[in-house]
Amino acid sequence: MLAQIPAARGGSIGADDEVAALILTDAITRDDVRRTINARFHVEHLSNDTLSLHGVALQKAGQAFLLIGGYGAGKSLTGLAMIMSMGWSPVAGDTCLVRLNDRGFFDVVGGTRAYVVRRSTIARWFPILALGEVDGERVDLAVSLPGDSGDVVSRLAGIVMVDVDGGVLGSPPIPCGEQVAANALYRASGHLLDKILDDAAADPLSLLEGSELARRRLRLVRRLASTVRCWWVRGEPSGMATAVNAIACEEDQ
Structure with a gap:
């Protein structure tokens, strides 16, 4: 399950030889192991001014773009179109780590390695993409996608809220106000x-954050929304990918 654990780049994680921060029993399910570890990593990353954002991150020429949206919004499909035909490389396939650096900018420093798509959506939008002999509806494309060296930190240049719609070829990007962006980023974070x-007796994972870190997350989200531009794009995946790529070119200039 390591591919679904958000890992940081640019250095190893320090080890604590004293009291264990997390103890997992033999009775816990595999899915609960992943959920619990990810929640603990959320807390650890947040302690280092790093947001764990639900989104697909891609990078090209030292700049990164983050695609956000709810489940089924088309983040992975839009990113896949950018990867296949526009020279972008995947950085995070589901959870992206965005860190505030000492210069006041935000960097993409890692995320989840898995890039999971549904066979049915691939068959609809990318029929030429051969998935091979795989079982199940959900397929991880990470091993077949181009990647970088794994230790590159890219500056976050833009955030795009995507919304897939099969009846729209691609609407012009709409700039989002700071409050709209902050609300979307807070949900994603x-x-x-x-x-x-799965354990019906377990406490909500939200209790792991605590009030102090909850306030820090809100401050980081507001800072991110005020310093990195955000757009909303609606359409089919390739059209949204074209719009995001055009935004990136304009921001680069």
Whole structure:
């Protein structure tokens, strides 16, 4: 399950030889192991001014763009179109780590390695993409996608809220106001704590954050929304990918 754990780049994680921060029993389910570890990593990353954002991150030429939206919004499909035909490389396939650096900018420093798509949506939007002999509806494309060296930190240049719509070829990007962006980013920054565990007696994962870190997350989200531009794009995946790529070119200039 390591591919679904958000890992940081640019250095190893320090080890604590004293009291364990997390103890997992033999009775816990595999899915609860992943959910619990991810929630603990959310807390650890947040302690280092790093947001764990639900989104697909891609990078090209030292700049990164983050695609956000709810489940089924088309983040992975839009990113896949950018990867296949526009020279972008995947950085995070589901959870992206965005860190505030000492210069006041935000960097993409890692995320989840898995890039999971549904066979049915691939068959609809990318019929030429051969998935091979795989079982199940959900397929991880990470091993077949181009990647970078794994230790590159890219500056976050833009955030795009995507909304897939099969009846629209691609609407012009709409700039989002700071408050709209902050609301969307706040929702995206808490998704690792929003999971419900299989264990019916377990506490909500949101309790792991605590009031101090909850306030820090809100401050970081507001800072991110005020310093990195955000747009909303609606349409089919390739059209949205074209719009995002055009935004990136304009921002680069």
